[in-house]
Amino acid sequence: MFIHRYPKKETWKELVKRPARKKEEISEIISEVFTKIEEEGDKALLEFTKKYDSADIEEIEVSQVEIEQAESLVSPALKKAIQEASENITKFHALQQPETKKIETTKGVICWRENRAVDKVGIYIPGGTAPLFSTVLMLAIPARLAGCKEIILCTPPDKNGNINPAILYSAMICGVTRIFKAGGAQAIAAMAIGTESIPNVYKIFGPGNQFVVAAKEYAQNYGVAIDMPAGPSEVLVIADQQAVPAFCAADLLSQAEHGSDSQVVFISTDFGIFTETIKEIDNQIKKLPRNQFAEESLNNSYFILLNTVEEAIEFSNLYGPEHLILAIENFEGSISSIQNAGSVFLGNYSCESAGDYASGTNHTLPTNGFARNYSGVSLDSFVKKITFQELSAKGLQNLGKTIEIMAEAEGLFAHKNAVSIRLKNKK
């Protein structure tokens, strides 16, 4: 835990830096995985699954029977919770459906945009220490709302060749069309290239370890789009004198438990709240099952005292956090000055967990400072916006001269002629 009391602005640039990622080291492994999947398809996939997931499976696709069994394995309470979360996520993302607005920019020249779904999308859900069925909701619900025809999901099986039932249940109720037992870089390669079992897709979504992240970046060489570049999860909490140290500590720990590379930043303008929050972390961390992750993550975290909320927001804008919690009195007054953040949680009762699971907002958000230039996943992530235009003969007459002059000035006479020949033909 690094403590900075009123650091000078000159030092901020250094403080907001994330730990460097070592990309080069694994790029060769990733390129080999893609080549193997390209050459051997399912055979390679099954070999990788045996090697990395210790699972000796024969069928890559999850069967209808397995999905139905999963439904009976999920507790009624969890089913109800997943359904409630799904409803909120659906409500929030449905709001993002745009209405078509046509505009006549010049008399006789009508322009507009229409959304079209990305036909085929792939969702990756990691295995590992936590079965992230919540991410299934966050990616499959907007995909279904957007109208994607094929929504496939890849996730690694456990040693016995099974998938966590909560993942299967979530996929089923959210409209995932096919589910495959495949993990790691090989799953990403399969979705980018296609194998006998797994169809190729146009866009790949979802979190993963460094191999998955690198594979997603590599997949772009195959013409596939990805949701966004990725890094470890992050939270930045800004707390003034009215914040509740126990709440702040709980929020910081909920980020820290994700993994040892999670980024946690705490900024307070109040010395009492600052020291109390640190004490509260010590109290709460002992009771956590994943306290080893949390401790490792907290070792690298920053606790910063600043003079004013304005300064704190300025720091946050420079950092560009994935999650920003404003545990401050007049948060309304600060909203307009927030420039770079993935998702913002306002006041003492808006904990990050709410957005992680059930409030309705998406939890797939830009990390690693990418909040400066990327948005989180939304309905927009699953559509393309196509522009349309309709010019009447009169419309082209009104605009023609302008087009001709500009085309000629750019030296593009065929562009000019496409107008001239139409104007001549009309006269």
Added chain:
Amino acid sequence: MFIHRYPKKETWKELVKRPARKKEEISEIISEVFTKIEEEGDKALLEFTKKYDSADIEEIEVSQVEIEQAESLVSPALKKAIQEASENITKFHALQQPETKKIETTKGVICWRENRAVDKVGIYIPGGTAPLFSTVLMLAIPARLAGCKEIILCTPPDKNGNINPAILYSAMICGVTRIFKAGGAQAIAAMAIGTESIPNVYKIFGPGNQFVVAAKEYAQNYGVAIDMPAGPSEVLVIADQQAVPAFCAADLLSQAEHGSDSQVVFISTDFGIFTETIKEIDNQIKKLPRNQFAEESLNNSYFILLNTVEEAIEFSNLYGPEHLILAIENFEGSISSIQNAGSVFLGNYSCESAGDYASGTNHTLPTNGFARNYSGVSLDSFVKKITFQELSAKGLQNLGKTIEIMAEAEGLFAHKNAVSIRLKNKK
């Protein structure tokens, strides 16, 4: 020119393939350029400008005096045309400003999104055979509308160290904040990394040759976002019996004159229109100053006869053209079946040139089949959408149980505790 009469559907997949790009060959050059800019900054930039643009300049930034002089060098007619185009582009992109819609997903849980501009953006405008001032309008106008604080522009100088006055004039009236004399991969590296003269930016836009395209992709390793992956420009024209062969030929040629690698596809359902259009191309091409480009491009182009408009649209969706012209009678009935395209031009008077210059739609569009998974540039390209949520104590009480159950099922107890501790504290 390849002519395909009623090709079988099994062959379509082969027909829609674009020529492969050779990326690997130049990746080493690009990486060297970035390293040199990183190590030597402006010094390297000036050396590259001397080497590749044959210009021996001392000042990289365009001065206020140069900009003012440019204004007097642009003809009144061209100024008026640029202004009219700017107005239409402004109208169309202003329409893309979303209104903030708040939703109460659960009683006491309010969620919404707000747009924030990408603070610093860079626009690249190529030199070469045509001074693309129209691209300045297409990129700077939405950047200004979005509220980007820093909008910088890089473009290579001519041998005398000057920039085309129409580019400077367009930059001035569209709100570009600073203009630099720098071209090629080195300009992209400078905007990604920053030099003494050129500030680094968060997102880079604009067209260019294969070096510029590769440099933009490489820039992503520096945390910079780019508008979209790029390839040669394309048009696909669908013409039925009521199309005008002279218009179709003019549209195909206006695409073909861009460069020898431009992609031109013509599909007709009418044999007479098909043959007449080919004849018209022969007539029109002779008169074009850039007919060498056009001829080379047409050598690789596809002319296809199909039975129905439905089939033609199905082919087009598989191809995913940058520009799609529907020179057909009942285009209204076909709009909803268009799935993959960058920008669509409806009817006999909506020529591509209109959208290239002045109708208001953006001309920076997905090529190379990327219309399957990318949108063209719009206001959205210059903003991030940040989600906000405000839960009251009551709101968290209503949603708390759901969050707790889901967090526990994912094994994330600190996530659960962030809710529990608040619920306990309230009771």
